[in-house]
Amino acid sequence: MQTSIKHDDAPGEARSLTTKPRRGTKVRRQRVKAAWLFLAPMLIALTLVAGWPLVRTFFLSFTDASLSDMGAANLIGFENYLVYDDGRWYGVLADSVWWQSVWNTVYFSVVSVSLEVVFGVIVALILNAEFKGRVIVRAAVLIPWAIPTIVSAQMWAWMLNDQFGIINHLLMNVGIIDAPIAWTANATYSMWAVIMVDVWKTIPFVALLVLAALQMLPKDCYEAAEVDGIHPIRVFFRVTLPLITPALMVAVIFRLLDALRVFDVIYVLTSNSTSTMSMSVYARQQLVEFQDVGYGSAASTLLFLIIALATVAYLYVGRKQIQLGGD
Amino acid sequence: MTTRQLGKIAKRIGFWALIILIMLYAVFPFYYAVVTSLKPSSDLFRVELWPSSWNLDNYVHIFSQTSFLRAIFNSIVVAFSVVFIALLFGLTASYALGRVRFRGRSTVLLVILGVSMFPQVAVLSGLFEVIRSLNLYNNPAGLILSYTIFTLPFTVWVLTTFMKQLPMELEEAAIMDGATPWVTLTKVFLPLMWPAMATTGLLAFIAAWNEFLFALTFTLTDTQRTVPVAIALLSGGSAYELPWGPIMAASVVVTVPLVVLVIIFQRRIVSGLTAGAVKG
Known part of the structure; x- marks a missing residue:
């Protein structure tokens, strides 16, 4: 096999091995076989932890399974989702708390991801500039990213503490507020407290991905723009932004999917309060605290469908930027 | 002084003000946690930017709890195992997906994207079943397994x-020399992939270190918990008197190694990316 390449194929032929698909070549067949072999460990792992559990969750959502005895479950059809009984509607879809948690999640995701992208790009542009002490600033900016979500939630919970928190203290000293605000307990402010923590924590993630893209950009466009005396803001929108869009799209999709399943920040900051409850918090509460696996699975399945829908919509809109295995 | 020069100076001042603002925003919460953790409990509720008196009581308190030490150990084992598995499986899979054209490649990529969008809660009950049937409930090994769902x-x-x-010429040269795909991957691409692997490995490590939902749900006893759960449950004692001192001390303890790690790897990531994989 190896000698056949060396002796029979001209250099021009080798190019076709990686660019044009040509069935029948020995090397090609070997490569495709190796590709599947290389994929196998990942595919097996993902089947075990993602594929099968998803199928089971979907199945359990049509049963009355409970956490203590998951084996003894009866099929009950759509009762976990929606059922009319004795003059009233029951099920996840009839629960106002569920719809509140859907709205909370969407609001949280859109607001926090938008803020993160804007600030992330600004931070990346600054980190990409040449100045003294850049390494120190870059390291400092990465600190929020390195801090576990639980820890950052606790740190902010302490800073936002209504009686002893430094934020209320500062705001009152400056004179912006007259009385301490219960940031995490008051329904008006708690969602903003959650967004504040999430934005703080994830700007570095966006900035890091954008920075990586910025540093791969060709220098000559910028030199040309500088020679032509084009305004930096114009250069950003005309040259930089289009070139970093693929990286930005990847960052946005990961952040958006992350935000839609938000759990930790909300669980630690505001616990089970309905004014900030996300879909994940709702589903887990049903599943673990109320031990109702069937009902919780129904909520999980709905959450999955909503996120799947959002992803499809995103991919449809951004299909030009993200090419799945395309050329 | 011309307006042009003035504008330049204003721009410089604005630039540095922005940098200082960003630095403050990024570092302050951590700084404040350090300050709080060093305060004696009598001073805890006095708001100050610099502690007027300080001691290490909170750290002594934290490290005298074996459950906290155990949680750190569990977190280290889980995070390193997860990174190793993710990089090993990820490297081979990415070679197949990035360098070889084969039927079904787009489908595999779509499946991966699909899994990455999985809300963890969506598989919670099913995964609970899998972990229980594999006898991994309340066991860090169960966490290692389940964390592949988001790291991989x-x-x-x-x-x-x-x-x-990566440039095609490299691979063509390898093929011309008769290298098998495995040799091409390990001898040609692996050395060039280190910066990328440092980036992704660090992301995987932090994701595993941070993970809370699975760790909270799939472990039960103090000895099996990871650090995030341990810290979240530190506050569980009483609803009114949260032990803020110990919480902040624990937070600082688990964060400092990560911060150090990030600073070391950050140089590598940046230099690796800017140097470029291949010249000529």
């Missing part, structure tokens, strides 16, 4: 992007 797709996705950007 991410690793594969990012590594594939990097793989695709």
